[in-house]
Amino acid sequence: MALPEGIEEALCRCGGIAGLMERLPGDEALERESALFRALADPLRLKILAMLAVQPLCVCVIKAVLGIADSKLSYHLSVLKKAGLITGEAQGNWIIYSLTDLGDTLWVRRIRAAKDREKE
Amino acid sequence: MALPEGIEEALCRCGGIAGLMERLPGDEALERESALFRALADPLRLKILAMLAVQPLCVCVIKAVLGIADSKLSYHLSVLKKAGLITGEAQGNWIIYSLTDLGDTLWVRRIRAAKDREKE
DNA sequence: CCCATGTTTCAAGCAATTATGAAATGGCAG
DNA sequence: CTGCCATTTCATAATTGCTTGAAACATGGG
Numbered sequence: 001m002a003l004p005e006g007i008e009e010a011l012c013r014c015g016g017i018a019g020l021m022e023r024l025p026g027d028e029a030l031e032r033e034s035a036l037f038r039a040l041a042d043p044l045r046l047k048i049l050a051m052l053a054v055q056p057l058c059v060c061v062i063k064a065v066l067g068i069a070d071s072k073l074s075y076h077l078s079v080l081k082k083a084g085l086i087t088g089e090a091q092g093n094w095i096i097y098s099l100t101d102l103g104d105t106l107w108v109r110r111i112r113a114a115k116d117r118e119k120e
Numbered sequence: 121m122a123l124p125e126g127i128e129e130a131l132c133r134c135g136g137i138a139g140l141m142e143r144l145p146g147d148e149a150l151e152r153e154s155a156l157f158r159a160l161a162d163p164l165r166l167k168i169l170a171m172l173a174v175q176p177l178c179v180c181v182i183k184a185v186l187g188i189a190d191s192k193l194s195y196h197l198s199v200l201k202k203a204g205l206i207t208g209e210a211q212g213n214w215i216i217y218s219l220t221d222l223g224d225t226l227w228v229r230r231i232r233a234a235k236d237r238e239k240e
Numbered sequence: 241c242c243c244a245t246g247t248t249t250c251a252a253g254c255a256a257t258t259a260t261g262a263a264a265t266g267g268c269a270g
Numbered sequence: 271c272t273g274c275c276a277t278t279t280c281a282t283a284a285t286t287g288c289t290t291g292a293a294a295c296a297t298g299g300g
Contacts, residue, residue: 002245003178003180003181003214004178004211004212004213004214004216007175007176007177007178007181007214007216010175010176011175011177011181014174014175017181017184017185020171020174020181020185021185023170023174024167024170024171024185025166025167025170025234027163029234030163030166030167030170031163033160033163033166033230033234034160034161034162034163034165034166037157037158037160037161037166038157038161038257040154040157040161041154041157041158041160041161042154042257042258043147043150043151043153043154045154046145046150046153046154046157047144047145047150050143050144050145050150051140051144054134054140054143055127055130055131055134056127056130057127057131058123058124058127058276058277059276059277059278060123060275060276060277061123061127061131061137061140064137065137065140065141065144068259069259069260069261070276070277070278071259071260071261071262071277071278071279071280072258072259072260073277074277074278074279075258075259075278076258077277077278078278079257079258090266090267091124092124092267092268093124093266093267093268093275093276093277094123094124094127094276094277095276095277095278096124096127102237105233105236106233109229109233110153113225113226113229114145114149114153116225117222122275158287162287162288178246178247179246179247179248180245180246180247188289189289189290189291190246190247190248191247191248191249191250191289191290191291191292192288192289192290193247194247194248194249195248195288195289196288197247197248198248199287210296210297212297212298213245213246213247213296213297213298214245214246214247214297215246215247215248241300242299242300243298243299243300244297244298244299244300245296245297245298245299246295246296246297246298247294247295247296247297248293248294248295248296249292249293249294249295250291250292250293250294251290251291251292251293252289252290252291253288253289253290254287254288254289254290255286255287255288255289256285256286256287256288257284257285257286257287258283258284258285258286259282259283259284259285260281260282260283260284261280261281261282262279262280262281263278263279263280263281264277264278264279264280265276265277265278265279266275266276266277266278267274267275267276267277268273268274268275269272269273269274269275270271270272270273270274
């Protein structure tokens with residue numbers, strides 16, 4: 001396989017194809033990371049995270065803000081919960097959701113990233 | 121609508137439902153953010169980003185490492201390109217891909233996030 | 241000009257995610 | 271116990287995203 005000038009040289013310097021492969025994250029880590037991004041890959045879910053970043057809320061308030069069907073909201077909440085971004089705690093007749101540590105740090109990161117991007 | 125104790129009080133403090141809605145990012149921003157996450161929501165694409173974080177590479181090398189069909193790789197490259205995470209520059213017979221600034225900062229962020237998560 | 245090589249595009253099928261409405265669960269008040 | 275309220279679960283339909291192989295497009299060499 002012929003390669004463009006510059007690339008081949010740089011590739012050799014890092015151990016060729018084999019050397020490159022060694023530097024990559026394992027499949028398991030990639031799967032875990034991408035699963036997290038998948039949970040964040042929906043505007044509705046980001047909006048829910050934004051709300052919970054303000055304060056913990058019960059499902060009915062989230063629903064009132066978003067204006068969507070119960071089951072739809074429940075579905076998205078379960079996606080966020082499975083990803084470990086939020087957690088729900090029963091309180092009487094209600095379930096109060098709030099950000100987990102992971103959700104909180106990721107949220108802070110998102111804000112920072114969005115601000116970084118606005119600079120351009 | 122009756123609300124659980126604590127929630128209602130906190131909700132009032134931030135301006136009620138209306139006040140909460142004002143604090144949320146606009147639909148446009150949410151769409152833009154989620155589109156970025158969607159591009160990151162695939163292990164193969166994260167692997168490609170990992171490779172390009174090591175050094176710029178032509179398609180054929182990426183293909184050799186991943187061991188997938190041309191068209192499949194091309195598809196994923198186009199997703200990353202549309203999201204503004206990578207850029208391709210023709211050099212003779214080859215196209216050399218590299219991370220954009222956005223891809224690079226996001227990559228750094230990802231590494232940091234992964235390390236944070238390992239602590240637990 | 242023609243061929244070989246590297247890469248992309250296209251159409252079709254398949255897989256995964258999301259939307260929807262109805263039914264089920266579980267708690268609490270009367 | 272009964273009825274109501276908040277929430278989830280389920281089955282199904284609609285949508286979106288991914289994969290695959292064939293064909294098309296460029297580019298550079300003979």
